[in-house]
Amino acid sequence: MTTQSAxxxxxxxxxxxxxxxxxxxxLVWLILFIVLAVFSAAIDQFFQIGIFINILRQATFVGILxxxxxxxxxxxxxxxxxESVMAFSAMLAALxxxxxGAGLGLDISTPLTLLLSLAFGAVVGLGxxxxxxxxxxxxxxxxxxxxxxxxxxxxxxxxxRSVYGLPDNFRGIASAEPLGIPVLVILLVTTYVxxxxxxxxxxxxxxxxxxxxxxxxxxRAGIPVERIVITVFVLSGVLAAFAGWLLxxxxxxxxxxxxxxxLFEAFAAVVIGGVxxxxxxxxxxxxxxxxxxxxxxxxxxxxxxxxPHFMQVIRGGLVLAAVLLDSxxxxxxxxxx
Amino acid sequence: xxxxxxxxxxxxxxKSFGPVKALRDVSFSVRPGExxxxxxxxxxxxxxxxxxxSGTLQPDHGRILFEGQPTRIDSPATAKKLGIETVxxxxxxCPNVDVVxxxxxxxxxxxxxxxxxxxxxxxxxxxTEQALRDIGSHIPSVRTNVExxxxxxxxxxxxxxxxxWGGKLVILDEPFAALGVEQTRRGLELIERVKERGIALxxxxxxxxxxxxxxxxVVVLRHGIVAGDHETATTTAEAVVGMITxxxxxxxxx
Numbered sequence: 408m409t410t411q412s413a414x415x416x417x418x419x420x421x422x423x424x425x426x427x428x429x430x431x432x433x434l435v436w437l438i439l440f441i442v443l444a445v446f447s448a449a450i451d452q453f454f455q456i457g458i459f460i461n462i463l464r465q466a467t468f469v470g471i472l473x474x475x476x477x478x479x480x481x482x483x484x485x486x487x488x489x490e491s492v493m494a495f496s497a498m499l500a501a502l503x504x505x506x507x508g509a510g511l512g513l514d515i516s517t518p519l520t521l522l523l524s525l526a527f528g529a530v531v532g533l534g535x536x537x538x539x540x541x542x543x544x545x546x547x548x549x550x551x552x553x554x555x556x557x558x559x560x561x562x563x564x565x566x567x568r569s570v571y572g573l574p575d576n577f578r579g580i581a582s583a584e585p586l587g588i589p590v591l592v593i594l595l596v597t598t599y600v601x602x603x604x605x606x607x608x609x610x611x612x613x614x615x616x617x618x619x620x621x622x623x624x625x626x627r628a629g630i631p632v633e634r635i636v637i638t639v640f641v642l643s644g645v646l647a648a649f650a651g652w653l654l655x656x657x658x659x660x661x662x663x664x665x666x667x668x669x670l671f672e673a674f675a676a677v678v679i680g681g682v683x684x685x686x687x688x689x690x691x692x693x694x695x696x697x698x699x700x701x702x703x704x705x706x707x708x709x710x711x712x713x714x715p716h717f718m719q720v721i722r723g724g725l726v727l728a729a730v731l732l733d734s735x736x737x738x739x740x741x742x743x744x
Numbered sequence: 745x746x747x748x749x750x751x752x753x754x755x756x757x758x759k760s761f762g763p764v765k766a767l768r769d770v771s772f773s774v775r776p777g778e779x780x781x782x783x784x785x786x787x788x789x790x791x792x793x794x795x796x797x798s799g800t801l802q803p804d805h806g807r808i809l810f811e812g813q814p815t816r817i818d819s820p821a822t823a824k825k826l827g828i829e830t831v832x833x834x835x836x837x838c839p840n841v842d843v844v845x846x847x848x849x850x851x852x853x854x855x856x857x858x859x860x861x862x863x864x865x866x867x868x869x870x871x872t873e874q875a876l877r878d879i880g881s882h883i884p885s886v887r888t889n890v891e892x893x894x895x896x897x898x899x900x901x902x903x904x905x906x907x908x909w910g911g912k913l914v915i916l917d918e919p920f921a922a923l924g925v926e927q928t929r930r931g932l933e934l935i936e937r938v939k940e941r942g943i944a945l946x947x948x949x950x951x952x953x954x955x956x957x958x959x960x961x962v963v964v965l966r967h968g969i970v971a972g973d974h975e976t977a978t979t980t981a982e983a984v985v986g987m988i989t990x991x992x993x994x995x996x997x998x
Contacts, residue, residue, distance in 0.1 A: 609861055
């Protein structure tokens with residue numbers, strides 16, 4: 408006992424350490440609340456329930472994409488295909504039942520379109536996962552190929568045309584607001600709650616962190632590393648497809664370039680949310696705050712009537728700030744915790 | 745020691761990596777409750793041999809018998825199932841998670857709810873704390889991420905894992921590489937304690953002193969073959985050094 412080297416962590420008292428640790432773990436939330444407070448004070452008409460609900464609703468699509476992307480990154484990989492999977496899944500669903508444009512106007516039920524979309528996402532995820540795990544190709548390359556190819560596949564499917572005019576019960580999913588809360592927001596929050604639970608409380612989640620931290624150790628411990636990684640890619644694909652299906656409902660159809668740029672918004676949200684690109688760290692709660700932060704700034708720019716180009720600049724700045732903040736956090740942690 | 749049936753028998757095993765013959769023809773056995781020190785110079789084939797017993801490599805020829813049965817150990821998971829626990833030289837820890845997660849890696853206690861395995865964190869924490877106390881290790885908080893721990897503390901977790909999960913056979917690959925004098929002494933005591941539970945141990949080491957202190961038998965590898973296999977009581981450190989370097993092979997065998 409006496410020979411064990413005394414680290415700095417033994418010296419600091421426990422309670423302030425716990426508080427510092429908590430604040431560092433949830434720094435993005437702190438920033439989000441400060442930003443919202445500043446907006447509320449500075450921008451006329453900003454502080455109202457409607458605006459906050461809108462922030463959440465706007466966050467739905469990038470929000471759901473970010474969940475899958477986060478898991479892929481936590482497991483030490485990445486998934487660039489999500490944006491194209493989302494767009495294709497929207498196109499697939501819209502094309503089948505859409506009345507106008509390139510739509511086929513088939514008489515199939517809305518749940519079936521959801522099922523088909525999700526199945527498509529699962530197949531893409533399975534393919535990505537298989538290539539990454541079994542053929543040991545870098546996830547960056549595999550999913551980049553899928554990103555490019557599937558966007559093209561969507562164009563092939565629709566002939567480059569748009570689809571609009573979805574059945575009422577499909578469209579209604581995006582517009583319904585039971586008790587004043589949009590269904591989209593309920594689904595977004597539910598997704599985060601469910602996947603946070605998976606990541607923090609179940610062995611599946613634990614294994615994702617272990618694999619992202621040092622893949623050799625869980626392999627030697629007899630954990631089915633390959634199966635876990637493939638499952639992560641499948642879930643990422645399914646979540647992207649789900650986001651796409653909701654996006655079709657929201658936009659009452661699908662266009663050839665639907666959702667372009669959302670991949671980088673998702674990346675921004677994930678990094679701002681404190682998920683390190685090296686894998687094995689981060690929490691979905693942080694990612695959620697990151698998504699809301701981006702959405703809040705978006706909304707603020709809208710409310711102020713500024714040109715949307717500002718958003719790009721701000722996003723870039725935020726990503727950089729997030730990375731700087733991350734190294735700053737490490738410094739604090741090493742010094743005080 | 746009572747002469748029991750061998751727990752593990754390795755028969756004429758060989759392994760090549762391209763043109764390099766890491767192991768030519770190796771046979772040896774381990775009985776329950778026996779400590780075998782595996783010695784040999786760098787490149788003698790010790791790590792390759794251990795990897796085949798622990799399931800990370802497959803032999804090109806020869807066979808492994810476990811509890812008398814010919815066994816294919818095709819993955820670390822299979823090895824665990826058989827009761828073979830390995831502590832690697834380069835430590836099998838994930839620095840990004842806490843001590844509890846590392847201690848229970850692959851063996852998490854959980855409730856099954858609707859097919860989901862929900863972890864019982866409190867129980868795991870309590871058990872980890874108890875296990876670390878048992879081996880006399882001092883880690884301030886088992887909720888600290890391993891990246892914030894010292895080399896010695898990390899090794900302590902690794903050693904604690906094998907003491908706790910023992911199984912039937914424990915393989916230790918250079919277990920004391922990162923340990924100080926006092927911790928090494930405690931590590932050697934742990935080996936004794938595990939052995940008393942009837943668990944067999946294979947200890948790879950460069951340290952002749954350690955080998956003679958804990959081992960019942962020394963097996964010396966040289967250039968991919970067994971250059972010597974002796975009870976520690978019937979040989980000397982000097983003779984073993986000779987076997988390792990190849991000088992005294994004749995005398996040692998005779």
